[in-house]
Amino acid sequence: MLSISILILLVLGSPFVAGLTEQRRIELRDYTKEMFYHGFDNYMKYAFPKDELDPIQCVGRGRDKQNPQVDNIIINDVLGDFSLTLVDSLDTFVILGDKDRFENAIRLVIDNVSFDVDSKIQVFEVNIRVLGALLSAHLFATDKRFGFEIDWYKGELLEMAYDLGERLLPAFAHSKTGIPYPRVNLKYGLPKDEIEETCTAGAGSLILEFGTLSRLTNDTRFENAAKKALYALWNRRTELDLVGNVIDIQTGYWIHVASGVGAGIDSFFEYLLKAYALFGEEEYYEVFLQAYTAIKKYIRDSSGYLYQNINMHNRAIMSSWVDSLAAYFPGLQVLAGDVENAIKLHLLYYNIWKRYHALPERFNYYLRRAEIASYPLRPEFIESTYFLYRATRNPFYLSVGEMVLNDLELYRTDCGYASVENVLKGKLDPRMESFLLSETFKYLYLLFDIDNKFNTLDSNVVFTTEAHILTLSSTYLKFRPSILQNQDPSLAMPTCPRYIPQPGLLSSILDRPDADYARVLVGLNADITTSHARAYCESVSTSPLVVEVNFGERLPQNYKPMPPTKFDGGVIVDQLIGIKLELTMRSDRNGYDISKVDDYRIAPGEVLEIRDPSIKEHWLKQQSYSKITLRLYRSSLHDYINISGVTAAFSPPVYHYFPHPLYNIHYLPKAPYGCSPYLSSEKSILLNSYVIVKRGECTFYEKAIHAQDAGARAVIVVSDENHLFQPVIPSENSLEEVKITCVLVTKESGDIIERALERDRASEIKAILLPPETDMDSVVGSNFRLAIYDHVVNNVRLNLNGQ
Ligand code: DMJ
Numbered sequence: 183m184l185s186i187s188i189l190i191l192l193v194l195g196s197p198f199v200a201g202l203t204e205q206r207r208i209e210l211r212d213y214t215k216e217m218f219y220h221g222f223d224n225y226m227k228y229a230f231p232k233d234e235l236d237p238i239q240c241v242g243r244g245r246d247k248q249n250p251q252v253d254n255i256i257i258n259d260v261l262g263d264f265s266l267t268l269v270d271s272l273d274t275f276v277i278l279g280d281k282d283r284f285e286n287a288i289r290l291v292i293d294n295v296s297f298d299v300d301s302k303i304q305v306f307e308v309n310i311r312v313l314g315a316l317l318s319a320h321l322f323a324t325d326k327r328f329g330f331e332i333d334w335y336k337g338e339l340l341e342m343a344y345d346l347g348e349r350l351l352p353a354f355a356h357s358k359t360g361i362p363y364p365r366v367n368l369k370y371g372l373p374k375d376e377i378e379e380t381c382t383a384g385a386g387s388l389i390l391e392f393g394t395l396s397r398l399t400n401d402t403r404f405e406n407a408a409k410k411a412l413y414a415l416w417n418r419r420t421e422l423d424l425v426g427n428v429i430d431i432q433t434g435y436w437i438h439v440a441s442g443v444g445a446g447i448d449s450f451f452e453y454l455l456k457a458y459a460l461f462g463e464e465e466y467y468e469v470f471l472q473a474y475t476a477i478k479k480y481i482r483d484s485s486g487y488l489y490q491n492i493n494m495h496n497r498a499i500m501s502s503w504v505d506s507l508a509a510y511f512p513g514l515q516v517l518a519g520d521v522e523n524a525i526k527l528h529l530l531y532y533n534i535w536k537r538y539h540a541l542p543e544r545f546n547y548y549l550r551r552a553e554i555a556s557y558p559l560r561p562e563f564i565e566s567t568y569f570l571y572r573a574t575r576n577p578f579y580l581s582v583g584e585m586v587l588n589d590l591e592l593y594r595t596d597c598g599y600a601s602v603e604n605v606l607k608g609k610l611d612p613r614m615e616s617f618l619l620s621e622t623f624k625y626l627y628l629l630f631d632i633d634n635k636f637n638t639l640d641s642n643v644v645f646t647t648e649a650h651i652l653t654l655s656s657t658y659l660k661f662r663p664s665i666l667q668n669q670d671p672s673l674a675m676p677t678c679p680r681y682i683p684q685p686g687l688l689s690s691i692l693d694r695p696d697a698d699y700a701r702v703l704v705g706l707n708a709d710i711t712t713s714h715a716r717a718y719c720e721s722v723s724t725s726p727l728v729v730e731v732n733f734g735e736r737l738p739q740n741y742k743p744m745p746p747t748k749f750d751g752g753v754i755v756d757q758l759i760g761i762k763l764e765l766t767m768r769s770d771r772n773g774y775d776i777s778k779v780d781d782y783r784i785a786p787g788e789v790l791e792i793r794d795p796s797i798k799e800h801w802l803k804q805q806s807y808s809k810i811t812l813r814l815y816r817s818s819l820h821d822y823i824n825i826s827g828v829t830a831a832f833s834p835p836v837y838h839y840f841p842h843p844l845y846n847i848h849y850l851p852k853a854p855y856g857c858s859p860y861l862s863s864e865k866s867i868l869l870n871s872y873v874i875v876k877r878g879e880c881t882f883y884e885k886a887i888h889a890q891d892a893g894a895r896a897v898i899v900v901s902d903e904n905h906l907f908q909p910v911i912p913s914e915n916s917l918e919e920v921k922i923t924c925v926l927v928t929k930e931s932g933d934i935i936e937r938a939l940e941r942d943r944a945s946e947i948k949a950i951l952l953p954p955e956t957d958m959d960s961v962v963g964s965n966f967r968l969a970i971y972d973h974v975v976n977n978v979r980l981n982l983n984g985q
Pocket of ligand 1: 310449507560561562617621647648649
């Protein structure tokens with residue numbers, strides 16, 4: 183027998199590689215429970231009755247009574263002096279099967295929470311985190327089907343929900359379109375001079391909670407208002423069936439025209455599908471299908487892994503990042519029956535998570551790096567992992583859960599879990615958002631607790647966007663939902679291609695031939711072609727040959743389109759906003775040329791002349807730079823060569839020092855690009871030195887950070903061309919400060935440095951960086967190139983004089 187099991191091991195490898203042992207799964211399930219209680223009990227000990235826990239100082243955090251609006255804006259308009267974390271956690275006890283704590287928590291809410299507070303809050307946040315939590319707990323406390331009914335409970339939570347619902351209704355009262363104001367004061371109603379623009383998700387994700395409240399109280403005002411808002415948004419979709427990101431609630435005019443599946447729009451789609459599941463009304467499903475078809479047609483790119491932000495009117499790309507909120511989307515795709523697409527998108531996020539041990543808020547897929555580097559312990563990735571495991575039962579998703587659990591433990595503190603300020607550095611932020619307890623740990627637990635009754639319930643048990651469980655018994659329904667066994671063939675989800683489970687006992691999603699694609703796409707191990715025999719795509723590229731882009735996301739109120747005009751040498755654009763540019767990559771791959779401006783073609787040799795003054799600042803930032811000097815000393819202080827370079831926009835300028843310090847200069851053949859953290863042996867060489875690296879494989883910023891971490895004084899990047907430009911990073915949000923100088927030198931200069939290093943291999947070469955000698959060295963380029971969403975464009979010129 184022994185030899186047979188050894189044989190099986192030899193054939194299959196370790197049986198635990200693809201998934202988890204049963205024992206490990208149970209350990210992880212129980213460990214997740216402990217994690218929840220570590221967060222919850224410490225919130226109760228140190229923070230309650232305040233809204234949130236500061237997990238670093240071990241104190242509560244809430245509204246600043248002296249300055250309520252300021253604090254409120256800083257922390258997301260969700261804190262309102264109503265013990266948010268306690269309320270948001272209520273139904274997690276049900277999932278954990280802990281009836282005593284559920285009862286106890288409900289008692290605390292009834293005795294301590296009031297909504298008669300002078301708090302200006304965001305309607306969306308309070309709806310999903312508070313109203314949804316109260317309704318869900320009420321349903322469990324009263325519905326005999328779940329075994330959580332409480333004998334002393336008399337519907338107090340529903341009364342509180344009704345009170346809260348009434349306090350949210352002023353958001354709708356003064357809106358001409360029916361789209362609600364984003365904020366109200368719970369005590370005084372709609373504040374004077376309240377801003378009149380809202381994001382689509384904010385206004386379009388109310389129907390589950392408002393509909394449930396109406397049905398349970400027999401007061402139709404809530405459901406009617408939420409439904410009207412949902413359709414007010416949908417009816418303003420473009421001809422492509424796309425909705426935008428931000429809308430003016432009085433005029434119904436789209437202000438921010440980027441359409442996507444992430445921040446600002448995300449749960450709009452979720453609530454369409456789930457409203458159908460909860461209420462059984464097919465109109466929601468029809469709208470969802472139409473919206474989802476447009477997503478697959480225009481927002482999903484041809485690889486099937488990227489869901490882009492595009493202009494809702496003309497489909498031009500409006501950014502080159504994906505955000506962490508959109509990681510919920512594979513979960514929704516599973517619910518919609520589109521498992522195959524869900525697997526792909528989840529793989530993208532899986533690889534981002536693997537790279538950073540978290541999901542950075544924004545990841546730039548063009549530059550393959552985190553663009554906003556914080557991670558506030560969000561649930562979206564584990565939510566999708568959970569739904570994919572339910573749908574496929576593929577053990578890979580249990581392993582993903584284990585990875586997430588281990589990584590979340592990196593952020594454990596003595597009294598809770600801390601948000602991550604910067605995933606590159608693992609720096610923590612003193613905030614534990616309530617959704618960690620209501621969503622992140624709930625989905626993680628459900629993933630490991632495969633027999634949990636909520637994993638096998640009817641299709642009309644829905645998880646709201648805050649993971650609160652809502653379900654309505656048939657007395658509250660006009661129709662019986664049948665999402666999973668839809669009988670009407672005209673409403674069948676047109677998925678493409680159909681999901682076919684992998685054969686084989688232990689086959690993992692990672693065994694799919696395309697699994698590596700997503701890995702390369704996010705820059706995780708770029709040497710895939712040589713190291714992995716199964717590599718699906720020999721060269722994965724996020725630099726498409728033709729790309730359509732748009733300038734500016736927000737349209738000004740009085741915006742009047744100004745069409746481009748043709749002239750002999752190309753096309754003139756007076757106002758860039760709303761103009762669609764088609765960029766085509768040059769055959770030498772040296773950046774892009776503009777090939778089309780709206781409907782005008784630009785022939786080879788022609789240019790786009792921009793006369794729009796709003797681009798001036800952007801342009802100058804990219805085009806102006808100071809030429810500095812890298813002086814390499816050879817045999818003596820009198821024997822040197824001067825090399826010109828350009829300092830990166832994100833690194834400090836070169837200053838005059840007296841006497842100027844000399845540093846050794848090193849090139850490490852084993853780390854030619856400097857794209858990974860240096861080994862400790864390499865660090866000892868680079869300490870207090872200048873390091874030479876080649877351009878490519880990762881961003882200038884990443885090279886600078888690795889060199890900085892190694893203790894280097896400067897990083898000298900040798901270009902692969904002889905054209906100099908200023909290295910920039912597209913967004914500086916939340917990124918670690920670069921304190922060392924980063925200099926770009928030409929390929930020719932690189933050859934000179936290489937020869938010098940070769941010649942003096944025996945001795946050490948010393949160098950200094952010298953600042954620009956005269957103002958003449960600070961130049962504004964006129965024939966330089968412009969980067970539009972990280973695509974460098976050649977045939978463009980700026981003419982602010984209009985001549
Ligand atoms: C949650 O409050 C909800 O999931 C919402 O829809 C989006 N953001 C947070 C968690 O990231």
